[in-house]
Amino acid sequence: MxxxxxxxxxxxxxxxPCSTVQPTxxxxxxxxxxxxxxxxxxxxxxxxxxxFKDDPCYKCAEGWELHGGKCYYFSNNKSSWNKSRDECRAKGGDLVKIDSSTEQRRLRDVMTEAEDKFWIGLTDSAVEGRWVWVDGSSLNESLRFWSGKEPDNWKGHNGEYPDGEDCAKMGEQGGAKDLKCWFDAFCSNPHRSICEKAAVKGQF
CATH class of the missing domain: 1.10.287 (Helix Hairpins)
Incomplete structure (x- = not known):
């Protein structure tokens, strides 16, 4: 331009300058x-x-990563699930909602460190066993990436956590080596988090 x-x-x-008598x-x-x-x-x-949704036409704010028309923010600090969600909202997004195996794979590939455990926007705190994303939609049965026998709603060795594990995280000790790397966890536990928001399309 x-x-x-x-x-x-x-x-x-x-x-x-052209006059009105000069048609050429x-x-x-x-x-x-x-x-x-x-x-x-x-x-x-x-x-x-x-x-090409990952080209310069789509933009993310500084500190966010662009993938497939979405922006992701991987926090460095560790907070409870609720506080992590508040922090994502303060940045204009929310805890991540995973809509496809491609998105799950992209996020999994980021988790290479031993302590890479991130909160995602999934919880069953309202109704035990009914997992719901932060946007209110129910977990798609065909897009479940629970590890092993998860979710198990563990309540502690001696039942010291009567409410059980109501919030979802991805990644575990040793990083996430498999696509099925979701775990239910105590919502009060401090973990890093993944925030998500839509990328902004550039103007020409």
């Missing part, structure tokens, strides 16, 4: 062609945005 603007400016500076004046024709060219450039750029 900058190049087109420069060409248009240079062209206009060289066009002599080149000025309007040149301007028309340049205008059409600029529109084509804009349409082509927008078409690229639609085809």
């Amino acid at each position: 900058t190049v087109l603007f420069f060409i248009l400016t240079e062209t206009l500076s060289k066009i002599k 004046c080149p000025g309007p024709k040149v301007i028309s062609k340049l205008w059409i060219l600029s529109l084509r450039h804009k349409l082509q750029a927008n078409r690229c945005c639609n085809l």
